[in-house]
Amino acid sequence: MHILRFAGENGPRLALSLDGETYNLSAVAPEFAALSTWLALSDPVAAIHDALPASRNFPLQGELKLLAPVDAQEVWACGVTYLRSKVARMEESETQSGGDFYDRVYTAERPEIFFKSSPNRVVGPLDAIRIRRDSSWNVPEPELALVLSASGSIVGYTIGNDVSSRSIEGENPLYLPQAKIYDGSCALGPVISLSDGSTTPQRIEMMITRNGRRVFSGETSTAQLRRTPSELAGYLFKELTFAAGAILFTGTGIVPPDDFSLQVGDTVAIMIEGIGTLENLVA
Numbered sequence: 001m002h003i004l005r006f007a008g009e010n011g012p013r014l015a016l017s018l019d020g021e022t023y024n025l026s027a028v029a030p031e032f033a034a035l036s037t038w039l040a041l042s043d044p045v046a047a048i049h050d051a052l053p054a055s056r057n058f059p060l061q062g063e064l065k066l067l068a069p070v071d072a073q074e075v076w077a078c079g080v081t082y083l084r085s086k087v088a089r090m091e092e093s094e095t096q097s098g099g100d101f102y103d104r105v106y107t108a109e110r111p112e113i114f115f116k117s118s119p120n121r122v123v124g125p126l127d128a129i130r131i132r133r134d135s136s137w138n139v140p141e142p143e144l145a146l147v148l149s150a151s152g153s154i155v156g157y158t159i160g161n162d163v164s165s166r167s168i169e170g171e172n173p174l175y176l177p178q179a180k181i182y183d184g185s186c187a188l189g190p191v192i193s194l195s196d197g198s199t200t201p202q203r204i205e206m207m208i209t210r211n212g213r214r215v216f217s218g219e220t221s222t223a224q225l226r227r228t229p230s231e232l233a234g235y236l237f238k239e240l241t242f243a244a245g246a247i248l249f250t251g252t253g254i255v256p257p258d259d260f261s262l263q264v265g266d267t268v269a270i271m272i273e274g275i276g277t278l279e280n281l282v283a
């Protein structure tokens with residue numbers, strides 16, 4: 001089952017999609033008016049199952065304009081959770097003797113978690129992502145993103161693009177916020193796949209197209225994640241409260257070769273099994 005955030009006639013609304021049909025969830029009850037009211041419930045997943053029969057009274061027809069599945073949630077991100085990310089980052093920061101940080105955090109009990117975006121800076125499906133104009137080496141990072149309730153439970157999954165500057169991060173690890181947080185550096189969508197409580201591995205694929213030609217493609221699986229999604233969510237919620245819920249990226253396992261850098265005009269498509277495809281143009 002998928003939860004969609006879409007542009008309704010009177011502002012953003014939530015919809016539920018099941019077996020090829022889409023229903024206006026926000027019309028069912030006030031707690032489904034927004035993502036923040038839904039994620040504030042004590043059991044958002046159970047609430048959707050309870051609302052399913054009533055939602056069938058509010059079918060939606062035609063194409064919906066999908067919005068990023070975020071309204072008042074902060075977006076946080078985990079790093080160096082896949083071996084591929086650790087190796088690539090150790091190489092990129094070798095000359096600045098920063099490589100050891102990545103090695104240690106990969107095996108440490110405490111994961112790397114950093115602030116990625118305030119909700120207003122997130123871009124949605126088919127919106128433009130950006131590369132920093134003061135960065136010479138830029139990459140997309142395709143990541144499984146957890147949608148977390150106010151109490152920290154995993155409500156669902158969506159796709160995140162943690163667009164990053166590798167030249168700025170590689171120059172000095174203290175520049176991480178500048179490498180990670182800037183206009184157009186965080187994309188989310190297209191939908192939330194509602195959690196069914198299972199932890200089945202999911203295939204993640206990324207394809208980058210330039211002038212109609214594929215210039216990079218890669219794939220991985222969440223089976224390669226060194227930590228479990230619940231462990232990562234648990235660390236985020238240790239000493240932070242999120243009244244409207246939160247989004248947590250789980251790290252990248254796909255890193256293009258070192259001679260690859262994103263260019264304006266490229267299209268980045270990220271596919272995750274069971275969720276869909278998040279596609280964005282680089283502006």
Ligand code: DO4
Nearest residue numbers: 078079080081085251252
């Ligand atoms: O350590 C820096 C960031 C790592 C990251 O974003 C990732 O592994 O996905």
Ligand code: MG
Nearest residue numbers: 141162251252
């Ligand atoms: Mg990342």
